[in-house]
Amino acid sequence: MGSQLAIYEPINFDNLFTGSCQVIQNTPRSFSDKTNIANSPIFKETIYAERFLDIIVSRGEIFIGYPSNMPFEEKPNRISIGGKDPFSILSVLGAYLDKAPSSEKEKLTIYRVVKNKAFELFSKVAGSKFTAEEDKAAKILEALHFVTVKQDVAATVSDLIKSKKELSKDSIENLAKQKGCLKKVEYSSKEFKFKGSLIIPAAVEWGKVLWNVFKENTAEELKDENALRKALEAAWPSSFGTRNLHSKAKRVFSLPVVATQSGAVRIRRKTAFGDFVYQSQDTNNLYSSFPVKNGKLDWSSPIIHPALQNRNLTAYGYRFVDHDRSISMSEFREVYNKxxxxxxxxxxxxxxxxxxxxxxxxxxxxxxxGENSISLGSSFKFSVSEVFDNKIYTENAEFTKFLPKPREDNKHNGTIFFELVGPRVIFNYIVGGAASSLKEIFSEAGKERS
Incomplete structure (x- = not known):
């Protein structure tokens, strides 16, 4: 009996392909939606030093800044306080200064801010209702306040060598001034005002050390780590004692530079002796909602996450906001549906x-x-540089007014993220700049829901 071939029905492979694909982004729950934030990285590693500018009275005038000139600056390193009654700043800040205001205006007198008293005021206006006088004093103190962070001197020298810039005494002095420059010191009221820039004293040390290092050594010599260390020891003898030179522990020699912060907070801790100490750090996450008072949403005053509302933590420049309710930053509202x-x-x-x-x-x-503009990778996101110049997009003003272009920066590069791909597509993205039109659209959507 001859062999027979089995006969099979043809297979329809179309039924094996999925009609849609849900994209699950492996991202944590929104910070604003969390009640327990124990697993959220709140604080960044860098710790900053907080400082205040002094108030100086001399020869019938009043200034903020420093009593002496900078070696590489011909003009005094201070800013004049002007206005109708410039000396009244002393009475406003009297409770936060190291000495009682004096009527003496000719003799050189330096008033310094007492940090702990200023920090207590900042905590008060951030955590509870405050008076207009307290708010005014806090704003002046905030104008006098700045932060520095320690920067590795050896690393700075190495970066200068790699940059291959021509180094002269003038160029090094300019670099030193940049590291110590307070670019914007400003406050204005009916009684007094001040505005200008200053160079902190640490800039002098930067200039001395860097110039002494490059004056005595070539860039090629300083590429060697041991040679660089010896050069620093010679240029900076006050920081290197015999005990330091023979220490087994590696020391990083650094100087302060003026710094800027992102999401800055001040943390209060109590020592074993019952004294308070303060620590300034940046945060990854801090705010969770916006306040609503008398039916009006206040976009300018975000509210700190409830789990972080504590007298031992104060956000920079933060003010207590009396409100009826709050709206989560991650709450989505439907603004268009056709x-x-x-x-x-x-x-x-x-x-x-x-x-x-x-x-x-x-x-x-x-x-x-456009099919050709989409190139999906494993992350299911793509650049939209061409998409939002698409003719179809630009000609549909009815809905495109709700869809401004995604923000574009070094980190995000104008990307959109897919949630669903198939017969229906869902995607999301971030808009930068806080367009006023979107504020109005969000508020109107809230009215329709209420």
Missing amino acids: DDLMRIELAQGTSSRRYLRVEMPGEKFLAWF
């Missing part, structure tokens, strides 16, 4: 950015974005 062809949701995000989520049919998505 026959299910396109649905747009908006979340208020932060003070400087908004979050948008868009849902539309897959065919409409491809017609709008």
